[in-house]
Amino acid sequence: MQKICTFVKRIIKQKQVALENNAVKKKLFDVSLLKRVFVFARPYRGSFILSMFLTVVLAVISPLRPYLIQLTVDKYIANQMVQMLITITIVQVGLLLLETLFRFFFTYLTNWLGQSVIKDLRVAVYKKIVRLNLAFFDRTPIGTLTTRTINDIESINDIFSEGIISIVADVLMIIAILGVMFAQDWRLTLISLSPFPVLILATYWFKESVNKSFHQVRNAVAALNAFVQEHITGMVVVQAFASEKRESAKFKQINKKHRKANIDAIFAYSVFFPVVEIILAISLGLMVWWGANKVLNYEVTQGVMIAFIMYLNMLFRPLRILADKFNTLQMGMVASERVFKVLDSDDSIPDHGTKTAESMRGDIRFEGVWxxxxxxxxxxxxxxxxxxxxxxxxxxGHTGSGKTTIISILNRLYDIQKGQIKIDDIPLADYKLAELRSRIGVVLQDVFLFAGSIYENITLRNEKITREQVENAAKMIGMHDFIMQLPGGYDYPVMERGSTLSLGQRQLISFIRALLYNPAILILDEATSSVDTESELLIQHAIDKLISDRTAIVIAHRLSTISKADQIIVLDKGEIKELGNHEELMRQEGYYYKLYTMQFKKEGAAQ
Structure with a gap:
């Protein structure tokens, strides 16, 4: 039942993906957002400055080769200067090699810079996520956070590798080429560039079409990630209710939207690049038509015509992809906006406490808590x-009465609205958050185990805990012999969520984990529910070991397991109905008495 409830909650969170995606509006270039991205590039400012220097160098070098070819044709070939022809050919080869070398360093450096920035940014986002309170995860699909941490941050890399630096490099090269062309022959340049208004219109259409498609692609990716993550996690519910066809149909619709968005982008590319080629062909045709007459009249040299053909090809090469790069930059900006929305989230538990918890005794007081x-x-x-x-x-208390909520707020997974909670007469907020949680051990009903070895799941990769300590704790719980029977013993690999172990075995591993951290307060949330009798006996033995000399808060559906408790709190709809030990509450014949007798009748009927 708990898995079904959890799955329903996740489905509700998944519906919020659409709302979040609709909130992301297409906007003009956001300089302030770009500044925030470049804050993460500060540790690599040397590499950034060097990459910008290389853009200037490449912009200067690019027009030199056509000019040298023009000089070769008009001067050295025309005058049959063979020695100079060999020399200038060597110079051109050297210049080509130098440009290739610079372009290699430029490409490598910009990509290295982008990867370095997103490495730091991804660490910052993950650190932020692990510090967010549970209320944030209650309303945010896990698939969306996965998209933010992986896909969106990867898109920010494009701001450096294919975005702002690359765009600056292309613009500088275009300016340099146009400057040389106008200096050579302004009339021939104007004739060659006369189709450019059509190119500008085509570029604008392409930019808008691809930008819209990329927005749809990004939203569809987020929806796909959220849907797949939710349904793989909740596969037991999907199959238990035979809803494979219905869920497959939903997935098909989401995948269809993803496909359509990509095809729309492909269509824009398929139209734009042939249009650019046609405009280039027209420009070359106009240049040859007008320039040929001038060559015949000795007003323009053959070398200039050859150089202009090269200039036009060099000019159109960046123009072909400049709009695409701007879209890439804008998508990187959209991705950064989403990532910074996570970083700017204030859904975290305030951690302003100064008190340490090393000497915590475990005296707990709830005073008028709402x-x-x-x-x-x-x-x-x-x-x-x-x-x-x-x-x-x-x-x-019945399901929904507030039992689990009490242990959640005691551990400061959520903050209360009214009243006060104290441990050893110190308000919870006065403790350092990490110190507080380190002294409260929690064993939940649905034990979560990570992919890794049993040893890693017990220690949670805490290097301060030795294997000897782990083995001693396992012996106290009565789990050591079972672990040693597994292949590899404590190094036995646990699959995701502990699927290779039974529920009782996972529960006992969580007990070892709690015992190792030696908490002052122990919380057991329905630890004996949904297990067989043999496992329950082992777990009960482990509980007796764990609660010895500790303050313990136990939540259990089976009332027989809590009859020895010093106090029993009976909750109903968030209110305490009764408070006392087992004998006192039974004598009152009130709410607890009815729950207890009702449960024993059910157990007797079941037998």
Whole structure:
């Protein structure tokens, strides 16, 4: 049932992808956003300056080769200067090699710069994500965050490798070529460039079409990631309710939108590049038509005509892809806007505390606590209780009564709206957040195990914990012999979410993990539910070991497992209905009495 509820929540979050994507509007070039991106390039300012220097060098070198060919034809070939012809040919080859070398360094440097920036940016985003509170994840699909951390940040790389630096390089080269062409023959230049208004119109159409398509592609990628992640995680629900066809149909629709967006972009490319080729052909034709007459009349040399053909080809080469590069830059800006939206999120638990928790005893006080996930819809209402050091407090109640919420706010996964929670008479907010959580051990009903070895899952890759400590903890829990029977023992690989282990085994591993961190407060959230009798006996033994000399808060559906608790809190719709030990509550014959007798009747009927 819990998996089904979790899956439904994820589906609701997935629906919010469309809302988020619709909120991203196409906008003009955002300089302030570009400045924020370049903040991450500051550690690599030397590489950035060098890449900009190379753009100037390439812009100067590019027009030299056509000019040298013009000089060769008009002067050295025409005058049969064989020795100079050999010399200038060697110079041209050397210039070509030099330009190739510079272009290699330029391409490598801009890509290296982009990869370095996104490496730092991806680390910053991940650090931000792991510090966000759970309310953020309640309303944000995991697939969307995956897109932000991987796809969108990868697009920011294009700002450096194919975006701003590359665009500046192309613009400088265009300016240099046009300057040389006008200096050589302004009339021939104007004739050659007369089709350019058509090229400008085609470029504008291409830029707008591709930009719109890329927006649709990015939104479709986010939707695909969210849908696939949600449904693979919830595959047990999909198959249990035989909804494979329905979910496949939904996926087909999302994938269809992704395909259409890509095809729209391909169509724009398929139209634009042939148009550019036609305009280039027209420009060359006009130049040859007008220039041929001038050559015959000795007003223009043959070398100038040959050079102009090269100039036009060099001019159209960057013009072909300049609009595409601008779109790439703009998509990088859109991606950066989404990434910075995550970085700017204030959905994190304030961590301004100064108190350490090394000497925490575990005396817990809830004083008039009110809490809501959604404003004005309180899940907990005026909850007050006192758990003394070393006591075991049990919390019972129907599903949705607020049991799990109490342990979530005790661990400061969420902050309360009213009242106060104290540990050892110190408000929670006064503790350093990491210190507080390090002294509270949590064992959840649905144990999450990462892909890795059993040892790594127990220690959570904490290098301060030795293997000897792990083995001693496992022996205390009664899990050591089982682990040693597995291939590789503690190095046995656990598949994603611990699928190679039973629910009880995963639960016991989480107990070892909790015991190793030696918490002052232990939280057990329905730790014995949904396991077989043999596993329950092992788990109960582990619980007895864990709660010894610790303050423990236990949530359990099976009331028989909490009868020895020092206090039992009975919750209903977020309010404490009864408070006392098992004998006291049974004598009252109230809410707890009804729950207890009802459960035993069900268990007796089941037997």
């Amino acid at each position: 809490f809501s996930y959604v404003p004005d819809r309180y899940v907990l209402k005026d909850v007050s209780f006192h758990a003394k050091q070393g006591q075991t407090i049990a919390i019972v």
